[in-house]
Amino acid sequence: MRVIGLMSGTSYDAVDAAAADLWLDGDTLALKPLGMVSTPYEGGLREALATALPPAAVALAEVCRLDTRIGQAFAAAAVRADRELCGGRGELVASHGQTVYHWVDGDRVHGTLQLGQPAWIAEATGLPVVADFRARDVAAGGQGAPLVSLVDLLWLRGRPGTPVALNIGGIANLTAPDGTAFDTGPGCALLDAAAREFSGGRLAYDADGALAARGRVHRPLLDRLLAEPYYTLAPPKTTGKELFHSGYLRGSGADDLSAEDTLATLTLLTARTVADAARSVGATEVIASGGGTRNPVLMSHIRDLLPRTAVRTSDELGLPAAAKEAYAFAVLGFLTAHGLPGTDPRSTGARHPSVLGSVTPGREGLRLPPAPRGGPVRLVVEA
The missing domain is CATH 3.30.420.40 (ATPase, nucleotide binding domain)
Structure with missing residues (x-):
């Protein structure tokens, strides 16, 4: 068909x-x-x-x-x-x-x-x-x-170790071979919201992570964001822009930072929540897809945070990311x-x-x- x-x-x-x-x-x-x-x-x-x-x-x-x-x-x-x-x-x-x-x-x-x-x-x-x-x-x-989880389970069956499928869209989600699947957190949602806010609507997203690459991570802001209760919920769990939207960002204290520092911090937030989720299911391989894979700063952070885990995109397995x-x-x-x-x-x-x-x-x-x-x-x- x-x-x-x-x-x-x-x-x-x-x-x-x-x-x-x-x-x-x-x-x-x-x-x-x-x-x-x-x-x-x-x-x-x-x-x-x-x-x-x-x-x-x-x-x-x-x-x-x-x-x-x-x-x-x-x-x-x-x-x-x-x-x-x-x-x-x-x-x-x-x-x-x-x-x-x-x-x-x-x-x-x-x-x-x-x-x-x-x-x-x-x-x-x-x-x-x-x-x-x-x-x-x-x-x-x-x-x-995440409804793609059944497709991921069928697709990854038979691969060695513990391969997980990761999709980084506005919200990021992960599927592990034991059937565990959940939204890991904001994906690109807060990155996109910050890019629009700081540019007055001129930018829809941080293309190639260019703004984040010029900024410095603000640790107090990162710590406040990582304290979000959603991250401590046990799977299965889902979230969306009902939680991670521009108002959430404005309420976090990011208003006092530059665009570059805010984007650098938010990019590391997404990488941290993705890496924490991958570790929680014992991932030996992460196969990533979605728009977030086009952000080299984000992907570099994920690889740095998972030094003993192979991180590749789905393109290598025949499905364009x-x-x-x-x-x-x-x-x-x-x-x-x-x-x-x-x-x-x-x-x-x-x-x-x-x-x-x-x-x-x-x-x-x-x-x-x-x-x-x-x-x-x-x-x-x-x-």
Whole structure:
């Protein structure tokens, strides 16, 4: 099955569309990457989204407008991916949507909301769409995240030692081979917030870690940030920009520092929380993906803090670091289309595995393939 996975993370800068051929060979799921295209949100939509995110209050009319405009943006990305990557032969779209709220109270998730109405995608592409992946796991008592953990478990099975998959987006998450999975902390969320604050909105992020590289770590600020209670919670646990947002940064005492020193401190904060999480699961290898891997200062800190652990990117294993999450949701969409669970309760804390998402029929109605007798136990990436 040729599947297009759509993803926009907590940095909400673009819609990534990755296409893959996926097929089952006995108990093995094979994935052949066909490429990725990234379509930036147009400026007005990105600004409207940034204005609506926590801790802001927002009217339901604006939620409706965002749901529609994000759905249209995802639809345009899917059309482009089908044309440029699939030769117009796509069979299924799997859309993560745009997370706008993750309702967390202590160690429990009560709800989660991703916008991007899938009807726009189905109408534009003519293809069936699997969307709204997270809600079913939450309804089953899970955290609803990190949903890529099942894909990571299948993908890393058989590697020696204790390999862990790390994704550094707006929020960073980690998956260990025993099924332990959790959000490690802010990832790039606070870095991006600081870059925007200090530049008056001119900069969306600290490109190549340039500002951090010119700064000095402010130890008192770092110590205050590391005292955040979230880091002491036991997994499974998830977080988001409901906690790690610009207001959080302003309340930390960073206002008295330069942009460079603030970014240097926040970059080390992300590296410290990632390294602490990797050590907590006994990682012998860290395979990183996500936008944070493009920050050389951050990656250098992580390697320095894990001197006896191999730190590499997912590119070395055949999945482009920038596209791994989009490919992961293509896999989850494929599993849903075949009636197979997309979660591992060890990772999310749910009561049971769940078939994820809701399906919007395509132009020719809905013809799902027959369900196989059992789900895959490993994932291989074909050249």
